[in-house]
Amino acid sequence: MNIVLKLRYWIIGFFGVLFIVCAILFNSVKVNYDNTKYLPESEPTKQALVVLDEEFGLNGSAQVMIKDVTVLEAANIAQQIKTINNINNVVFNAWDPHYFKDDQALLIVAFEENNYAKETKQALDDIRTLLKNEDFYLGGESVLVNRYSEVIQKEILKILAFIIPVIILVLLLSTSSWIDPLLFLIVVAVAVIINMGTNVMFPEISYMTHATCGILQLALCMDYSVMLMHSYQHFLKESENPKQAIVKAWKASLMPILGSALTTVTSFVVLMFMRYKIGFDIGIVLAKGTIISLIVSLVLLPCLLLVFAKLISKTMHKSIIKPSPKLVNFMMKRRWILPLIALLLIGASVYWQNKNTFIYGELAIAQDSSDEKTDQSIINETFGIRNQMVILIPKAESAKEPLLMTALLNDAATHQYEVSELLSVTMFDQTFTRAAFEVYLQNFGLDATMQANMLQIFDMMALEKAPQDSFSINEMITYVTTTNNLTINQKMQLAPFSAQIQAIKAQLVSAKYHRLLLTVDLPSEDEKTFSFVERLRTTLDETFTQATHIVGESVAITDMREVVKNDYRKVSLISMAFIFLIIAISFVSVSIPMVLVLIIEGAIIINMAIPAVFGQSLLYIGYIIVSCIQLGATIDYGILYASRYLHYRGDYDVKEATNYAYEDSKTTVLTSGLILICAGYLLGMVSSIPSIAIFGTLIGRGALISTLLVLFVLPQTLAMLDPFVKVTTYRKKRKS
Template identity: 30%
Template sequence: MRIDFMNNTKNNAADTFMMKLASFIVNKRAAFLVFFTIACIYCITCISKVEIINELTEYLPESAQTKQGIDIMDSEFTTLGSAKILVANITYEKALLLSKEIKNIDGISSVKFYDRDDKDYDKKEISDYYKDASALFTLTFDEAEDTPLSQKAIASVRKLLSDYDAYVYTTVDKDDAASLKNDMKLILVLVAFIILMVLLFTSNTYMEILIFLIVFVVSAILNIGTNFIFKNVSFVTNAVATVLQLAMSIDYAIIYFHRFTEERQHLDSTHAAKLALSKAIIEISSSSLTTISGMLALMLMQFRIGMDMGRVLTKAIVLSMLTVFLLMPALIILFSKAIDKTRHKSFVPSIKLWGKLVVNTRFIVLPIFAAALIGGYIFSSRVSYIYDVNSIKSEKKTEYIKSKERIDKTFKNSNVMAVIVPKEDYSKEAQLIKSLEENIPEIESVTGMSNIKVGANEEYTLVDSLNPREFAEIADMDLDQMKLLFKFYVAENGQYGALLKNIDDYRIPIISLIDFIHEQKEKRAFELSDDISKDIDKIYNDVSDARKQLEGEKYSRIIFLLNTPVEGTESFASADRVKETVSKYYNESYVVGDVTSNEELSTSFKTDNVKISILTALFVGMVLLFTFQSAGLPFMLILTIQGSIWINFSIPYLSGSNLFFLSYLIVSAIQMGATIDYAIVITGRYLELRKTMPDKKEAAIEALNQGFPTIITSGTIMVCSGFLIGKITSNATIASLGKTLGMGAMISIILVMSVLPQILIVFDKLIDLSHFVKGGKTDEDFETQE
């Protein structure tokens, strides 16, 4: 009796507090209306302040070598724009003429193509440039890809190629953000239509649909607008956050409005809104905790895209709750007369026949589910993951991906990689380059300051040291004049001892003498003929361009081509051999490229995968433990949803396809956190009905019938939203995420509406025995009463 009294006292205290809070919110509804109006206007103005990050490498851990190398490259080097262009159905002669036309475009620095008249192609194969009536041109721009000159140049290139069957593979004018934005506009329109149709089907009054839409739009605007507090968000989060927010939080508005409808039958609208809110706050808050738990697990990922998405979606859930709690009561009272006038018969059918089928097949379905559970675990653990966004297969492809696939189909693939090392002497760099070329057969070519060729026959490199005669020959200058320049160089650098020796034997690095001659010429320290002056300027400008790309203030960059795929065991092994070779010459080094980026993503995925799975289940389990006050129920609910996750991720293995690693990490957390609510709805109804219904089978049937409208509403929206994203967007990352989420949500709904009620019936006694506080009744209780 004492325990019951204490529990009743606590419940009464909680009810009193919630009623006071609800009364305050409803009484101040006009103020909240004004507040949300101002907040929406402010958030709309803040949307443009949010920077969108389009590169997943930005979210690598700070300790990742690729991330550190990219940061150094961004600060120290200029990366010129580049492009690969395949022109199909063209003769070699016409392709050669076309390459020269492209080269003449302002802003294009060079065009690589096979020309029999060029001396530097004597060791090249024509099949690398022309094959199967297709020509491959490799373009280098004069400036970085984001400059006006480069943008104008690529536009001119596209205009020139407009009459050809051309495939342009470049990031110079690639605008994923604009393309994705257009895709998401269409997706949001279609999702809004789906929401409207679903709400029309499940509603009891037409006015509730307008109220729901207002609440959804306001909460979405608040979430998007407040993203500026993070300064930037990823393109993944920016694209799908709004859709996921609606799908995950639609239950909140439905729960509150259904509570209001129940209370409105015997109270006026104001008092009904207060009483309904006092009950809904606890119910909605408890429901949201499972979803937030999944997001918290995401935020603990080593790969920081999890933090990005997790914090935005956590904020979305909180803002959705606050909008329901603070704005929706005002809207309900404001439109109370319209709500009463627009009531209609519910279109949601009774599914008691389905419930009976579920109950009667439990001894058939549960063994099948157990087998599917084991199989799903085994098969999902064998899935082959991919880490490069360009390797994802999507139904709708961008021009960028189409061009890449077309080029890879005809010509062998090669990846541009870079080695970043401290800026030291050129001889060490030359030794490293030689070692890379000789010891790693997968490397096609290596370019660094120490191996750039000069001279009429390219017999020297920029870092070679020459005497006056050799330098005079490659510069086409008078020998006596060159000797004077050498003496001037020696004197300016304070090397007076060399003046006492024969200057003919003195050697100066080519790059150092070019810098010196150009510097003195600019100071007008000596006069050169116009022809020689122009030659010196040209050589100096070429060297300066090379320096911008290969030599920074503290670091040097060596660029090489690796003829392996962008990911896979072979590619990762090649990258590791490069790292090992570089480490023999430098204590500090960074190997950067798609291969190393994907290798580090692979490494972090293995850690994040285990972390997400364990933490999500742990967080959700703790919420369920306190929600149901039972040790057995959380295990049953998590097993059902985890089973749906395993089954979902076994599909790629069974279909022989690859799965993008990010889809697994994000969807597994969202699927567990969001769809566990469906299981809570059925379980909560079942436990409530078991208090008054002697037959557990009848309780399960009625629980399914009562929970169906809520589950079908939010579930349909999540499933349709996921599949729409996967079908419509051309961004492969978003498409993979959407398709995987849609399939996962659908499987979760199926299991919750079929397997979960069977588990509850079969383990009914265990549920009662594992309760911390006895509240339910078993069959024996009812028999005793009778």
């Protein structure tokens, strides 16, 4: 440490340069919004996406609803949208009530690229520009994703603008110098920016990681600076030499800080064991951030303390948080009551936690957001839910497609949902009577002249091929191209119809597969939808001998649901086992890790039971990740108190040891706890991205419950279990 202090100006300069470089690199970090990328390679959805991309390409889509338009106006708008760059196709069937009713039109837009591409974002912007004078609504995953990409950078700055003043206020309440909060913010800002800038080393990070890692790092890792600062102030009272006080404080704080960092890093490393790889994404970024915060706190903060030592001394003030012996006496007199209340509360929470209902996908969460809820809900209320799936059928077994289509229609009738669209290349082999063909032409969206021309072709075929009176689309196109009864000019007039049919076929047939487009009126996720996906997979397995594939939001969520359910059990057990082991080794004790893990796990159970009590759905990925973060981060509060209790228990009785330990640890626990509480709740209140808002609220509430249990339940629990702690904890003999 003496060498570090000697080189303090060089070190401050080095971190300053690194801060600037990483701040510049921050804008170059690539952000991913496609959660299917985090599914294991073995999952059916992941395999299906690879095949779909190879055979047909991955095309994004959007729904455009326009109010107060006529059929002709809607058809004209559809044609205008189709001319926009990066738009592959626009579907609008004027005579189909799923596309037009009550002077309201629904256009289904297919993009050249996927939902997450820059080209898709530009096409959406162009659609908005084109329709600026219309009363229109945009829906679909592409709209949601591109809105997130627009707001996420702004929201990070917005959240920081809210949280920094709150942190300054908390630090002013808990420190004894007006300069201390400034030093804390410098250290944390340097650590956060270095971490976020160095994320450029990864090919990409998830939008959830990008939006939350800086805020969480700020809240979780300030403990190290707080612990070192409080230790410095303690030793400064013994020695008026700031340099000596810093060296002593650094040595005294090193092991507690390393222990705290180790439990936090462990909770993030455990996330990397998840099969759903968003856990790895969040875990590795936050683990890196914790290590960076540790280095910055142990290297940069001592240098700043020495540089600003005189200014710190000149700006000293009395700590606003005062000792509270009356509170400790009150708790000790009623030491059975609060632990008993906590135990009953945890027991009730176990029951309620099992009543939780979960959300797995972003679209379902977005039903509670602002713009998307308004637009998508209006579209759904007007035209019904459009849940589209793509089924890939091996070309060698395409003859069985009609069997599948019949099975799907029968399933819809049995389970009471509507198949609003079932598009397959085999439909062009389906025969039509003249009346049925006339209806088909109307639904196909052709103008009156083209409809009349095609009906004339039908009549010519009926006359030539009598008594046959029904024909397929393929038969009619073949007739148009081969007959000698039409002039070249007449054939040219019919070419647009043939071209449209060929364009549709090109989208439905590849070298190896036929593509079947299925649209149902089921929500993106609920038990009925999950059951439908499972029945569909069973039907495909029973109908076809070769491998088939399904792609769709509901299919991906079904796979995600199974993956994350298994992840929760694995991650919870691993995190508890590792943290138990770390604490057991640190304290050379069996009882201390038991008590601390049970207290914090109790806080987690209470936190996760609250949504069920209030009838709210819980984001499952947040359920897993927040459980790990809450355990790894807030158990540090318990470790701090337990270490001080054991220290004083060597010289004092239970009551006095409890009193001294409480006063020693209270300020640090309150400071760290309040910062994490405020960071979580502000993230929940400020973010307009629903999954991130839920994530933040869970963290804030979890930190609040953990802090309360550590401050008001842990002291009495250790006091009551003192005889058990004594015989299960190894203590070194003190030198006389």
